[in-house]
Amino acid sequence: MKSGELIRIFASMSMKRIAALPVLLMIIVMMTQGCRRDEPTTWNIHGAGPLAQGRIGLDDLLADSLLTSGEDNLWHLILKKDLTDFDLDSLVAIPDTTISRKFSIPLNGGPWNIPAGVNLIAITEDRQLGITGAELKEIHTSGGFLEYEVRSYVNGYLTCTYSLPGLTRNGQPTVISAFTPPLDGAVPGSASGVIDLSGYEFDLTGTSGFARNSVASSIVVSTSSDAPGPAVVYGNDSVVVRLRFLDPEVAYARGYFGQHHYTISESPQFFTGWNPEGFLALDQAEVRFRVENYTGADAQVQFTQLSSVNGFSGNQVDLSQGDWFETINITRATEINGIVTPVVVERLVNSSNSNINAFIENLPNGLTMVGTVDVNPLGDISDGNDFIYTSKAIRAMIEADFPLRIGMNNLVLRDTLALRIDEGELDASGEVFVHIENHFPFATELDVWLLDAGREPVRKLADHQEVEHAILTSDPSAPVPASSVLRVALNSDDLEVLRDDAFIVLRVEVNTPGYPSEVGIYTTHYMDVKVVADIRATISIE
Template identity: 30%
Template sequence: MKQLIYFLLVALLYFASCKKEATTWTSEYAAPLVFTSLNISDMVNDSNLTVHPDSSLSLHIEREIYRLNIDSLFTTPDTTISEVHAVAFPGTISVSAGFTFISDVEESTFNVSGAELKYISLNGGQLNYEIISYVTGPTIDSIKIPSATKHGSEFLTVIHLEESDGTIPTTVTGSVDLSDYEFDLTGSDGLKYNTLISNISTSIDPTHSTPVDISNADSVRINVSFENIDPGRALGYFGNELVEVPLDTVSIPFMDKIIGGNLDLDDIDLSLSITNGIGVDIQSTVNELNSISSIGTVALSHSTIGSPINLNRPSKTGWVVNSSEYTTTFNNSSSNLTPFIENLPNQISYDTKIQINPFGDVNSHGDFYHSDYPLKADIVLDLPLCLGANNLTLQDTIQLSVDQDTSQIKSGTLKIHASNHFPLGAEVQVYLSNGANGFADSVVSQPIIAPAVVNSFNEVIAPTASELLIELDTEQIHQLIHSGIALIKVIFNTTNLPNRIKLKDWYHIDLNVGATIKYKHEVN
């Protein structure tokens, strides 16, 4: 309805602005604008609708309400390793071009927030380096990480430094993209965790023409830092952290247009589905689940709310993970689902806590993580479109932009002839901005669309004809063009309240729209 009224208002203004003749009187023009037929699928995404054998409809809505971030399992901190390297002998020696006078192998252990990792691969991140050299000759410095490979090749970066005067060092900085690198973190003996092996070497530039004097005062400081690490896969023990998720909300966008009234629904099913794709045992507790709207807040009551839920760890073959699933269903007999949904929520709030590995390292450092297989929670709502609407009010604004000359329009009227095959009626109002952050009276003089005729089973047996009139005078047209905004409010009521009606897939409304405008002509 919103899109239709937007189109009609713009069409009216364009139609009027195109009527220009060399005369001096006010003329009236009438023309048909559009014929359209709207059904439920025009109002709701087709993928959310299910048609049953009796032609009745159900609405299927899925929303992800939570996803566990990797930094809740373990944090790979932005870490700097700083090492000073120098020759191991006293005195001074003269070395020729190409001579390697520093070659050190280091093992560095990282603090990974309680986790003990054996392996990690990265979707992204970078290694930053800074090399500070006091060597009085040009050098080639290399940073090799044998335990880091990409497509089978070890990490290696080679840096060229100019010579120092021995007092003021030469400094070079740079960075390397770590995307797709895999790290073995078990150290040189294969028994450690969070441990990286690196090999630092410094050689005299082989193109240098004269020998260089080297002493143990000719140090090379290498600072290496890891930044913005984004794990793609990991193996090890991820600890037994308690992740407490404070009260948070997820929006239901199409519900935020409902501002009042009541909706009586039947046979609703709401499911909470938790998918665990992370290779850990998990104990989760949903402390609360709330329906939030302009009407108020309704807390869901059910046996699972506040009770621990045990999630088994998934299995995997290679890096293909078979996620484990847990689903609990809320319905009218097991919960207060009806008032929860009839609260017409535009937000769902939740508060939960997640215990990782509640029984400790029972899998001998066999925890695993793959970024393609998350731990997430979804709500799934199956809502039969069998309902009763009592002054159910939807409200929204539309933005208009008209670049035609409309200064000579005196007035305009939109006539909307409706043939309604829905067993619910509507009152349609369109309000124009008054320029003071508010809206003036409605411009709809005949606002009622009557419901279709139904039989004793509340099934449609005949359409009902109605006519809407939207009338704009000169001041209102200029006001609409100036503000570029209008407010639409539609109030729905089903027939034969308090009985519910079933919406069928063939129900529709035919709209035949015409325009009449008065236009002032002026002689050039």
């Protein structure tokens, strides 16, 4: 077929026929549009599979710092808590201080034409810092500022050199050089600046070396060597130097700190969020109270009250131990080449010398401590050589060692966990089974509540789900394990709640067999856990 023939064929098509093709195309497009996918495909499946597995020992549930094991593999619960950290910064605090000094020209009459490079003033003297209650020889600063300003009432260019030889940084004395222009009518020529006091050392013994709270200074005022002409000086002309110490932070101080009296009233908290209730029987609990004095000053500590507080029941048990409430004299720490050796005073409290068992069996989640501290009760017996590193002064700590040979009767622990599931639009319901092989000699009963974002209860997910305790044998470290299955039901509404910052409230009730007899919890005890889900979920494909 020739190409001309083909063209002629197409040209012969009537308009009606040509129009039929777009109509056909439109029909096809309309059919295609009618088949557009406008909803997801969904179906339901019934699936089963593992969520988690593993072996849980006590060291998985508690932080390493809280546990240690003895030679007999018995777990010991160790609690260390700073009860108070006395803030003794105020002993040596330097308030904001402004020192303003006017230096007059030692001439009479005038005018005097003073050529360039001639000294007008040369004075050395001590300046006193505004320290009260302490007589300090030396301080080291970790922050703050020194603002300076020099004002010249002389009609000429001056060079003012203000030296602070007792104020050093890296061994270098501080020298402030200020160049002031001539007096302009009534407006003095001035120069100013700021010095960051971080890392500065202050010698507060003044020019004599025997003063306290004093800074040696010297000023030399001369006509500038490069002045364009002589200065015109009158006998009543002067130069004013103004120094301002702003927010000086003392890191170290030496001197005599004076006598001070402080009151202690502390309420340290343990286990925030846990509100234990129930009954606990302890064996051989031991609590060590410890006071450490890192300051080069004597201290006298007098505790008048130490109580355990159960925040859930409100019960309070006061510690009764005679030694503890006697006055504790703590002598000063020593410092050799910048290394401080603290003085430590300890009081050991156990079941034989106190009511520590009742104190602990109260299940405290907080303590109340009341007392006083006196600094330098005997006055200046160090000849002005008290010292303090303000970052670490006097600490009081508690170190408790509870061998986990305990009896528990309906001991209840509670916690609230924030939870959020970010699994999109998963529509599912079903059950979560927790298969447990318990090698611990205690039984637990678990209750779980689901709370919405407003902490309003939605549903109880687990109701009195029990885990049997292992059966004790003649070898307490190797009981016969007991198997239990916990069941937690979840429905699609629960998942909807969990997608919106929900909360889970756990209530665990723990019991040991034969309470109040104690059972040991050993490092060989554990719990094998397998968490399995059996869910009916709706699969959705967009």
